[in-house]
Amino acid sequence: MTWVELPDDTGFGIDNLPLGVFLGGGRVGFRHGVRIGDLVLDLFAMTDDLIHHRSTLDHFLVAGPGLWQDRREQVTEWLTDERNRVRVEPHLLPLDDVRMCRPIGVADYVDFYSSKAHAENVGRLFRLDGDPLPPNWRHLPIGYHGRAGTVEVSGTPVVRPCGQLGPPSDGLPPFGPTRRLDFEAEVGFVVGAPSEPGERVAVTDFAEHVFGVCLVDDWSARDLQAWEYVPLGPFLGKSFQTSMSPWIVPLAALEAARLPAPPRDTELLPYLRDDDARWGLDLTLEVRLNGEVVSRPLFRDMYWTPAQQLAHLTVNGAALSPGELFASGTVSGATPDRWGSLLELTADGTRPLTLADGTTRTFLEDGDVVTVTASAPGPGGSRIGFGDVTGTVLPAR
Missing domain, CATH: 3.90.850.10 (Fumarylacetoacetase-like, C-terminal domain)
Incomplete structure (x- = not known):
């Protein structure tokens, strides 16, 4: 279970955690985000990893299944362990406050x-x-x-x-x-x-x-x-x-x-x-x-x-x-x-x-x-x- 308050019947609970790219929310530049309910978790703010401060997910994707799984497990821990709440909550942005961008470069x-x-x-x-x-x-x-x-x-x-x-x-x-x-x-x-x-x-x-x-x-x-x-x-x-x-x-x-x-x-x-x-x-x-x-x-x-x-x-x-x-x-x-x-x-x-x-x-x-x-x-x-x-x-x- 997550400590994040979720809308009833949301399709974006802790078992989903899709990735996207956004602008806005009081943040500078492109950011990678994870959706939970009607909120977006700013991955760059949480990790300080420049791989999540780019205009597409491509540099993250090329890293392969090992990093994909590690990041998913990390986000799951942030959003389920109450001890992380004070650190994580400031980086949960209302979906309505951000503009979603094309998530990939579409290389082909x-x-x-x-x-x-x-x-x-x-x-x-x-x-x-x-x-x-x-x-x-x-x-x-x-x-x-x-x-x-x-x-x-x-x-x-x-x-x-x-x-x-x-x-x-x-x-x-x-x-x-x-x-x-x-x-x-x-x-x-x-x-x-x-x-x-x-x-x-x-x-x-x-x-x-x-x-x-x-x-x-x-x-x-x-x-x-x-x-x-x-x-x-x-x-x-x-x-x-x-x-x-x-x-x-x-x-x-x-x-x-x-x-x-x-x-x-x-x-x-x-x-x-x-x-x-x-x-x-x-x-x-x-x-x-x-x-x-x-x-x-x-x-x-x-x-x-x-x-x-x-x-x-x-x-x-x-x-x-x-x-x-x-x-x-x-x-x-x-x-x-x-x-x-x-x-x-x-x-x-x-x-x-x-x-x-x-x-x-x-x-x-x-x-x-x-x-x-x-x-x-x-x-x-x-x-x-x-x-x-x-x-x-x-x-x-």
Whole structure:
């Protein structure tokens, strides 16, 4: 138990202790913080270690699992032993008094396509005949290399992107603001310890390299994407912005949320076999559009686990870097209440979604606010919170 007074049903109790980067709170410069309830513990003030006085967590992450665990144990002791209260309490800052920043440098960014339900939903919309899944989907975690420089922290507005909107209708392709702006509710994984070029990271070594988990919204311009993606895949339809939550929940906080790998209907190559790895995760997501819940996807439904994603990402010898981010792809389930994008919820805009105020949406309109939250089971029946990733759509410039 902690001596810190916590709100009822907080997802940020002593079993969580996520890390982030903040400004303000009467402190100078960037600071690393640990969230407990609605407070932020200033790690630099507590340790006087310059590793916690930087604009990202990257220098801390590169130190690896040994330091991650030592710091977690140290913070746990500070917040549970009453004898530490006099020293620690002055460095607990109200969350409302600080501004949360992007927690990592995003040295690289990869987005996967790991939900079978999502891939099948999309396939049924655009491939009317035959198997909705492409031939390779059951054999490898499909992904694309995103644009790391446009990953932003939650709360950063999303400016409606412009581009080519489809095939030529009168000599030239139409150009202008996207008419089909979408969200994608995803889960992100933050790399800490690097790997060497040429080295493969095994499924069983996942926790040696990945520090923790965040939430991701992979904003998508569906009309730009549909016109550009053949033959090389997503580009401008995705690269204008991706949003991530400010708090990184350590893998160490998610032991109670770990699950066996889901059933597979195809034999896998040895490097992807994960029968004993237990890196399925029991996360419940919630998607709100203008404050109204429109979906509750379950991450446990994902076909490819994050450990498999990391193994596939490095099987060709690509090196990992501290502060690298990879995302799961849209989290969707078998029923509409678990679909994680408007593309699915509105059948590519053909079945408008009716909101409680009577308005409808096919895709996002200027002024719309999308918020993705999540929680997971923790020890002793507790819940682990992830905070939120939120974005407000602004008009094109």
